[in-house]
Amino acid sequence: MRRSAKIMIAGMAASLVLAGCGTDDPDGPDTDPGTDPGTSEVKVGLAYDVGGRGDQSFNDAAAAGLDRAIADFGVDSTESSAIDGEPESAREERLIQLADAGFNPVIGVGFAYAGAVAKVAPQFPDTQFGLIDSTDAMGDNIANLVFPEHEGSFLVGAAAALKSETGKIGFIGGVNVPLIAKFEAGYAAGALAVNPDIEIESTYLTQPPDFSGFGDPAKGRTAAEGQFDAGADVVYHAAGGSGLGVFQAADTAGGLAIGVDSDQYHTVPSELQDVILTSMLKQVDVAVYDYIKSFIDGSPLSGEVVFGLEAGGVDYSTSGGLVDDIADQLDEFKRQIIAGEITVPDSM
Amino acid sequence: MIRVRSMLMTMAAPILAVALAVLITTVVLLAAGDPVGRVWGTIFSEPRPRNIVNIINSGSVLYLSALAAAVGFRMGLFNIGVDGQYRIAAFAAAYVAGQAWVPGILNIALAILTAMLVGAMWAGIAGLLKVTRGISEVISTIMLNAIATALVAWMLRSVAVPGSNNITTTPIPESSRVPGMALIPGAHNEIYGFVFLAVAAGLFYWVLLSRTRFGFNLRATGASESAAVASGIDTKKMILAAMLISGAVAGLVGMPLLFGDSYSYGVTFQPGLGFAGIAVALLGRNHPVGIAFGALLFAFLNEQANALQLQAGVSAEIVKVMQGITVLSVVIAYEVVRRANRAAEQRRVAAELARARAEATEVTG
Incomplete structure (x- = not known):
């Protein structure tokens, strides 16, 4: 009885998070499982990609989801992150060690763990x-937590085109991999849906296996300046x-930029908030949280689980108010995508 | 006597270097407030069977990479481009093997030949630039690394199997994979069949450098280029040949991974092996046995470090600090010894000369 009430509260907390934003959770992973708001026997193992907790990006989003699960359910947890240039066997070893030590569920953050x-x-x-x-590894005890990044990117592409005065917009991808091309494809499609004559400049910072493009502000700055x-007067970065x-x-440059993954209006230094038109939300934190929650509820997710537009797994953000005047148009696009009236391409 | 002393020195320097690395790393850990005891307890704990397999596997790959660098080092050539060479070669081999133009074992042979040729060609560009235009191979190979990255990424996108976030070449057919060996009892995983490739490359390296005229010429050119020219060695030819061999060996680096583990080349194919190989070659003093120890040591540290985050809450990257200090210590220790030996030699020669002059003076006087 007590347990189900707790889960209800947790569900409410999750929906609040869905509606809002905030990946900044002050609670570290050291929350004492013996105190409020709850205790759980569950031990979550999280294996990050290179960069780990504190990368201000993808890994941090996963960490935020874990932190909320710790706060809401009192789960125990351990985290371990990949190091640059490690062999495939090191990733396997990391998962084996977590599973061996009794961590369950074990979450691999990023397609490199497939x-x-x-x-x-x-x-x-x-x-x-x-x-x-990634859906490359399938199995009864595997949940593939994936996002239609192209659909969320379509919305911010439309926003970019609606706000552009020069008729030219930009896209900056961190590393030239299919995952990021998905962002670019959706963005371009959204922009072209608004203005068929729009010009789109596209730059990738690095080529695999050089993944430094996901963590090098100097490279991002140079490319955006170009x-x-x-x-270009609006630039979207992934x-x-x-x-x-x-x-x-x-x-x-006096231009506008579009953030990615989290609501970056809240993560950048305050003097940069004015340039953020919107952010393409990819709720990795929600995926991690929901997955842990499903495990605690006794029916762990498995197979392909898509965190789509309708559920808010991907979305555009409104913080800062710069898209308030075009929100109706963006929401109409969103409705059309959800209804299947618009099919967004997922590759260039 | 001198031989025994130098052998002792050879053994002592790396051991002292590791000890020094442990010491300095301990200081780093203390400064960061990390649990020192648990860190060393984890790193120097007995590896489990599956970890031993991983150590041997990664060690063999590091060994090949270090050999590739060592061929150049022996001749005073700094082939910093092993990294680009092995990646472009592994891609080419993966593509060729994935197409399965010929069946079974022939396919493996064809892929290895492709890898060696592509690696040699990529290194050969730097060799040609050096002999024809005098361009430093350090600069050109670093630049070629960057070009290789871009080129491979582009080619991979062109030939990749679509529909996944991890794009790869067509997987190698079952019949052309190199089966692993379950040599370690109690381990689920298997040792790469291509560990033998590393052993063979080590033997080839030893015979080539120590037992052939070519090897003598190569070492002579490395010791003193002007002396080599004076004794009739075509140094330009040697430079080109050394770069080609270095590149061909670099081409082998990815083969154990390709045929024993991933069966395709994709964006998650292990990067950075070329640079690790340079460190291992320095640690092993370019000696085929020394390099083997160095490669196993690095592989051991990397593997044991995996558990650090879980056991001690310390990032596995601390072993990079340790590896770096070990290499630096070894290099410095040998340089100190070399200078001390040279100074001793000079004093001895000076003393001999002084005595000879004194004797001559006595005779004339």
Whole structure:
């Protein structure tokens, strides 16, 4: 009885988060499981991609989801992150160690864990594995937590085109991988839906296996300066930590920028808030939270779980108020995508 | 006597270097307020069977990478481009093997040949630039690394199997995979069949450098280019040949991974092996046995560090600090010894000369 009440509260907390934003959770992972707001036998193992907690990006979003689960359910947790240039066996080893130590569920953050999850999950049939951003590893005890990033990007692409005065907008991708091309494809489609004549400048900061493009503000700044100099007035970045440089460039050039993953209006230094038109929300934190919650509820998610537009898994943000005047148009696009009237391409 | 002493020195320097690295890393850990005891307890705990397999596997890959760098080092050539060479070669080999133009084992042979050729060609560009235009191979190979990254990324996108966030080349057919060996009891995972490739490359390296005229010429050029020219060695030819061999060996680096683990080349194919290989070559003093120890040591540290975050709450990257200090200590220790030896030599020669002059004076006087 007490337990179900707790879960209801947790559900409310999750919906609040969905409606709002805020990836800044002051609670670290050290929350004492023996105190309020609850205790749980559940031990969550989180395996990050390179950068880990504190990358101001993708990994941090996953960490925020975990932190909320700790706060709401009192779960125990351990985190471990990949280091640059490690072999595939190191990722497998990380998952094995977590599963071996009794952590359940174990969550692999990022598609780089697909191969490792595919190998390790069958060895631990009693452990549940969450895999973010990939459907490459499937199984009864694997949940593939994925997002239609192209659909969210469509909305911010439309916003960019509606706000652009020069008829030229920019896209900056962190690393040239299919995942980021999905953002670009949706963005371009959204912009073209508003203005068929719009020009889109596109730049990728690095090529794989050089993943520094997700964490290098200097590279982001240089690339964005180039686009603003070339006449773009709105630039969308899908470049993780490099995005800070994009915002700085927008500030200098007097242009606008679009954030990614979290509501970046709340994560950038306050002097840069004015340049943020909107952010493409990709609620990795919600996916992590919901996954842990499903486990605690006794029916862990498995198979492909899409966190889509309708559920708010992807969305555009309104903080700062710069899109208030076009919100009706954006919401109409959103309705059309959800209704299937618009099909957004997911690759260039 | 001198031989025994130098052998002792050879053994002592790396051991002292590791000890120094442990000491300095301990200071770093203390300064950061980390649990020192638990860190060393984790790193120097007995590896489990599956970890031993991983250590041998990664060690073999590091070994190949270090050999590639060492071929150049022995001749005073700094091939910093092993990183780009092995990646472009692994991509080419993965593509060729994935197409399965020929069946079974022939496919493996064809892929390895492709890898060696592509690696040699990529390194050969730097070699050609050096002999024809005098461009430093350090600069050109670093730039070629960046070009290789862009080129491979572009080619991979062109040939990749679509529909996944991890784009890869077509997987190698089952019949052309190199089966692993379950040598370690109690381990689920298997040792790469291509550990033998590393051993063979080590033997080849040893024979080539120590037992052939080519190897002698190569070492002579490395010791003193002007002396080599004076004794009739075509140094330009040697530079080109050394770069080609270095590149061909670099081409082998990705093969154990490709045929024993991933079966395709994708964006998650292990990067950075070329640079790790340079460190291992320095640690092993370019000696085929020394490099083997260095490679296993690095692989051991990397593998044991995996548990650090779980056991001690410390990032596994602390072993990078330790590895860096170890390499620096070894290099410095040998340089100190080399200078001390040279100074001793000079004093001895001076003393001999002084005595000879004194004797001569006595005779004439």
